[in-house]
Amino acid sequence: MNHGRTQHTSSTLLNGKVLDVGGEGMTPGMNNTELYDPATGIWTTTGDLHVSQLGHTASVLLNGKVLITGGLRHHHETNTAELYDPSTETWTLTANMSHGRYYHAATVLTNGQVLVTGGDDAGPPNTAELYDPSTETWRMTGRMNYERVSHTASLLTNGKVLVTGGEDARVGPLNTSELYDPSTNMWTTDSSMHFGRFFHTASVLINGNVLVAGGVSDEYHIANTAEFYNPSTENYMPIDKTKNLPSS
Template identity: 50%
Template sequence: MIYINSIGQTTQLPNYSCSENNASIQFTLSSSFHSAWNQTSSCSLQQCNTSLNDNNNCLSSSTPCFDYRTINNISYCAPGILCSILERCNNITQTCSSNSSVCVINSCCSPQAVCLPLLATYMCKTGTDAYYLYFRLHRNQLKPFILVIGWFSTGNMSNARWGHTASLLSNGKVLVTGGYSVTVGILNSAELYDPSTGAWTTTINMTNVRYYHTASILSNGKVLLAGGADNSGTLNNAELYDPSAGTWTTTSNMTNARAYHTASELSNGKVLVTGGLYNNSINLNSAELYDPLTGTWITTGNMTNARWGHTASILSNGKVLVIGGFGNSGILNSAMLYDPSIGTWTITGNMTNARYYHTVSILSNGKVLVTGGFNGYITLNTAELYDPSIGTWTTTSNMTDTLELHTASVLLNGKVLVTGGRRNGNNVSNSVELYDPSTGTWTATNDMTNARYYHTASVLSNGKVLVTGGINVNFVTLNSAELY
């Protein structure tokens, strides 16, 4: 679904959008940040009656619609709209600046009343299902068009690269750093993607060339790059990017040089770095913490197993789940939990399959979805779920494709988008599939324009997914980028 917003931005959304008088609204139905996210809270939003068709009810459809009430107890039926785009009502008059919006007092977005766009009620009254509606203002009438979601190319990066990082900044831009280019070698270049224009611009180079590093968004908005490798070996240095100034500054070095490690920003603002590979020969079990307030690193408890090519996920309880990877005894199926409050690790249930080069995704229900990877013999299409509440793993349906070095992105509708990767025998994929947590099933969707692995995927604030770089089927490093 595509629309043009008030600043001329072309946007594709996973659910619903419409625009009128150069002002746009967008809807997401499975996000924890929309106006109907908590039906049991004090705002008392109720599910609309979909069996009737009048001004206050909805046609039966796949659209979850809610009953919004004004200060005069007038009812409006609309989906859950992203809180970040809603205007706040006037504190005194309880009115909205636009005649095309109404002030509602039972939104869950904030204690203050918010302005509900009246076009939202149209979505619930008409309903949508398999297709998406695009609206534009034409001679004061809204003209609908039916479109199907898919992929389209966006501007190319200045450098082809793989083994790089991509970070979504607080201003909505994406920062891409480092990586490897066949023509240039290991890179210290950095560039920015602006979703409002679809263009790339270079920013100041990093202090060090690096790939297989990590990038973490700190609570102050800066980006911490740590470790990786250059032409001389594994790195222990770290540096900070300041988006407001567009500059890099060095910060203190890690205790251990490492690549193929993980970095996770904890709820206390510190960054936990785990494991990794030292100079292509030593598997690390060490972990350390970066404190943005002091700019220093301190060691914390070691993992039971040394590992690299693993994943680390922050659970809803604040603990960090580390799974899989390549260890001293081979490829691992073990999983461990780090507790930031005491700085220690505990073993939790093992995965059904040993794997590395896999992906993990935190679902809206709190469970962790693990997909694909390599088990030492074959590339996997298996997927399994970790339940933090009981510490156990269960299998879920297999992906359509066997994949490693792919990406997995949790969309605003709660589904997981898996893109690209490498199949058995170095066969590179451009396939794309979606996992639906509500049914536990996979469905194929439109293929990417380019087959790629060792790429990145970033969910933008407008709901699109930006895929960058990687290696294609001919082992060529890519500078292309595309949007889902």
């Protein structure tokens, strides 16, 4: 890359290129962005953000634009949002979120809207809001049952959003999960994971199950554990490390 960076985002665009945005490098919170072209194997710089960010989210919208939300700038959370247009390689500011947040999660729903959840200093961090690309506006939606920072939010094949884990400053790593239903804008608590974790990953598999792996776990250890979430049973299955299969 043209710049060393951490706590940035990488997004695969509809044209196949990869957009890397912001993060921390020589200075905390960078506003530079760059594109990787798999056809040539070359990185090129592209338009700069209006607001430098780290710990933000990046969502590829159905229209191909990329929505950047929140993040940390000069040690303060931001409520700003920006749109990247791959056809012009430029950024434009869009409406601000209702709350500043970083280490939050953002999920593109099947209707094209973006659900943003939790994050530090979200006032309080169980809030959630929706971005409508057609009007470029935000509105608050139902609050999560738990305050979460550094959690995951995954769009399931049934259109619901599964939120897993995260950290609550009062209790530490969370093993709780909950489901957001876009048709009702309501959250319902779901089965708990076998381990509390934050800064983990959650990957929706081809069969619809969700693989939850790693993170900072109970007693603040770096975890090598993984488990499957089955949307049809709404249960978690730990993985047998000796066989790399769901344990019975």
